Amino acid sequence: MNFYNGIENILKRICKEYYKTMPKGESWHKELLLLAFNPPAGKIPIFNQDIVSRLHSYRNFRHRFVSGYGFQLKGEKMLELTDNIDILWNDVKKTISVFWDRLEAEKEI
Secondary structure (H helix, E strand, O other), X not given: XXXXXXXXXXXXXXXXXXXXXXXXXOOHHHHHHHHHHOOOOOOOOOOOHHHHHHHHHHHHXXXXXXXXXXXXXXXXXXXXXXXXXXXXXXXXXXXXXXXXXXXXXXXXX
């Protein structure tokens, strides 16, 4: 849960400062993640579809954990998430680094 919360905090800052928009309503968590892949016109995406798809499972886990649906959690699925977290985190860091580089290059134009 904390892993995804951290990712979401990064996305919220980028959305507010760079995209100049922040999803609202019941599905804002899902919309925030989708916005990272499909930003407003003329803006650089943060993530590709692969990263968004992989993060979806962590968002789903976070939702179930926070919303009191712990009885729906499966041990095997949780182990799969923890087993893949280091690889995903490395990919997320690389992708965010590329995003920042593209953002810096855009500022120079």
